Amino acid sequence: xxxxxxxxxxxxxxxxxxxxxxxxxxxxxxxxxxxxxxxxxxxxxxxxxxxxxxxxxxxxxxxxxxxxxxxxxxxxxxxxxxxxxxxxxxxxxxxxxxxxxxxxxxxxxxxxxxxxxxxxxxxxxxxxxxxxxxxxxxxxxxxxxxxxxxxxxxxxxxxxxxxxxxxxxxxxxxxxxxxxxxxxxxxxxxxxxxxxxxxxxxxxxxxxxxxxxxxxxxxxxxxxxxxxxxxxxxxxxxxxxxxxxxxxxxxxxxxxxxxxxxxxxxxxxxxxxxxxxxxxxxxxxxxxxxxxxxxxxxxxxxxxxxxxxxxxxxxxxxxxxxxxxxxxxxxxxxxxxxxxxxxxxxxxxxxxxxxxxxxxxxxxxxxxxxxxxxxxxxxxxxxxxxxxxxxxxxxxxxxxxxxxxxxxxxxxxxxxxxxxxxxxxxxxxxxxxxxxxxxxxxxxxxxxxxxxxxxxxxxxxxxxxxxxxxxxxxxxxxxxxxxxxxxxxxxxxxx
Amino acid sequence: xxxxxxxxxxxxxxxxxxxxxxxxxxxxxxxxxxxxxxxxxxxxxxxxxxxxxxxxxxxxxxxxxxxxxxxxxxxxxxxxxxxxxxx
Ligand SMILES: Cc1cc2nc3c(=O)[nH]c(=O)nc-3n(C[C@H](O)[C@H](O)[C@H](O)COP(=O)(O)OP(=O)(O)OC[C@H]3O[C@@H](n4cnc5c(N)ncnc54)[C@H](O)[C@@H]3O)c2cc1C
Numbered sequence: 001x002x003x004x005x006x007x008x009x010x011x012x013x014x015x016x017x018x019x020x021x022x023x024x025x026x027x028x029x030x031x032x033x034x035x036x037x038x039x040x041x042x043x044x045x046x047x048x049x050x051x052x053x054x055x056x057x058x059x060x061x062x063x064x065x066x067x068x069x070x071x072x073x074x075x076x077x078x079x080x081x082x083x084x085x086x087x088x089x090x091x092x093x094x095x096x097x098x099x100x101x102x103x104x105x106x107x108x109x110x111x112x113x114x115x116x117x118x119x120x121x122x123x124x125x126x127x128x129x130x131x132x133x134x135x136x137x138x139x140x141x142x143x144x145x146x147x148x149x150x151x152x153x154x155x156x157x158x159x160x161x162x163x164x165x166x167x168x169x170x171x172x173x174x175x176x177x178x179x180x181x182x183x184x185x186x187x188x189x190x191x192x193x194x195x196x197x198x199x200x201x202x203x204x205x206x207x208x209x210x211x212x213x214x215x216x217x218x219x220x221x222x223x224x225x226x227x228x229x230x231x232x233x234x235x236x237x238x239x240x241x242x243x244x245x246x247x248x249x250x251x252x253x254x255x256x257x258x259x260x261x262x263x264x265x266x267x268x269x270x271x272x273x274x275x276x277x278x279x280x281x282x283x284x285x286x287x288x289x290x291x292x293x294x295x296x297x298x299x300x301x302x303x304x305x306x307x308x309x310x311x312x313x314x315x316x317x318x319x320x321x322x323x324x325x326x327x328x329x330x331x332x333x334x335x336x337x338x339x340x341x342x343x344x345x346x347x348x349x350x351x352x353x354x355x356x357x358x359x360x361x362x363x364x365x366x367x368x369x370x371x372x373x374x375x376x377x378x379x380x381x382x383x384x385x386x387x388x389x390x391x392x393x394x395x396x397x398x399x400x401x402x403x404x405x406x407x408x409x410x411x412x413x414x415x416x417x418x419x420x421x422x423x424x425x426x427x428x429x430x431x432x433x434x435x436x437x438x439x440x441x442x443x444x445x446x447x448x449x450x451x452x453x454x455x456x457x458x459x460x461x462x463x464x465x466x467x468x469x470x471x472x473x474x475x476x477x478x479x480x481x482x483x484x485x486x487x488x489x490x491x492x493x494x495x
Numbered sequence: 496x497x498x499x500x501x502x503x504x505x506x507x508x509x510x511x512x513x514x515x516x517x518x519x520x521x522x523x524x525x526x527x528x529x530x531x532x533x534x535x536x537x538x539x540x541x542x543x544x545x546x547x548x549x550x551x552x553x554x555x556x557x558x559x560x561x562x563x564x565x566x567x568x569x570x571x572x573x574x575x576x577x578x579x580x581x582x
Contacts, residue, residue, distance in 0.1 A: 289536075
């Protein structure tokens, strides 16, 4: 047998899984359908600018925090370094009616102080909110770094939404909008996102926010280098068509789209759960499980505008913008006319130097079906062809950005617009959503373990979206193979 | 719903969704041994019961302690009775 383990999909979760297993002496192949690894994380170049796509910034890179430990353990810091955002304002929240701006600072204490100064009458709500978020974050971190096998598969289900929680604390819509604004980072409206997932995501940014020098491209290059050093065989441009099981149901290998069969003892699948269902022969999963995976909700997709400026955009140096006309738009970020929805804006850099930024990318959340034919009303411009619709949408988005952020007026020209179709094409995701399967109140997402011996799952559907969420799922999937105690010891040893 | 109707609905939903032999659905049947479910199946079992009866039970301790099909019957009957008195 050529391989012990095969990892399906070379996104952040697949590259992490392959590297962890190879570091423990397994013979591993990483199989990716796209012609190169990390298609979602890679950057693209237009007019001298490097635009990042699926990675801009992350929390949890502070010393000893989860991502910092994972990166150390994987040896990624040998080739990349993190760059802190502005400690006094890494995320700038702004709306026009009422005119309001808030800059999120690093650290819970600083955030508390700033919130109290801005909302003096909301002490109790602010304290309760921050205490609950901090507690959930600490508890999750503890369980992440223990790598314990789930004792209880019914865990991980959460019946409280962010909206319900905020409504129980305060009636101040500006404060609630501010605390909901990060929903663009997981693509689920406050009404539907479990408080626990929200806390896991924002709880990490509240500590600190970092980018990676050289952007997503250098992260992919760092992974590639480590994967090669660890002896992982990388097979790109080769999709998996079928997972093969023996008569007793145990995993025996995979068949690729070109027909070749690769034998292996086990597999970690990082593809979208609905894609996985197409790879697994009927009868191996129970029909209830198939039904559950089929019914999983999808996170939002979006229109993404990529724009360039001929003067430096200091405003975006070390900071992202969260823009909206009024606070209410943050409560229903995927409803109403799309050009009035909240906008997230983040810097783009010149190819040869990271600073200052000379452009940006901006996301406006939409449904994944947004530009499909016959999709509902206020979405796409039905009769035009795709190209024309794109051109027009880009202009409308640019107008809205300039309206909400006058500093950008007449300074930028747009270079590219990506739609859910674009995401579908580059990530082979079945729906074109930003973050794959959503984490949704009342929904039980799949765990890393499946009924098929040797088949484990990682990726956005499991523990959460984003670099942090998918790396957690990858380590946990690998812990099932390596042994939980062993992996814990190894990761904690790296300081 | 009578207790027998509740039991019948539990048995038929589980038998259908988990492709179990209806003959095996006896109260003393161990869910892990005889019915061959495993701890991974618990999530789906809870979802099937929630859908069949329109209540939420995922966070309850008692559902974590069931061992036989009869335990499930008792759990659901008690849950339904508790909901009826509460409303
Ligand atoms: C616009 C955008 C901005 C984002 N910004 C950030 C950010 O700033 N910070 C952050 O932390 N996160 C961000 N994210 C989220 C983050 O990029 C993702 O959560 C993460 O990269 C997902 O990794 P993954 O490995 O789970 O999935 P993917 O990267 O989707 O990996 C799955 C891989 O499987 C491959 N595949 C599919 N089918 C097959 C098959 N049959 N055979 C073989 N391979 C197959 C796909 O091509 C794909 O490469 C952003 C996402 C988007 C879309």
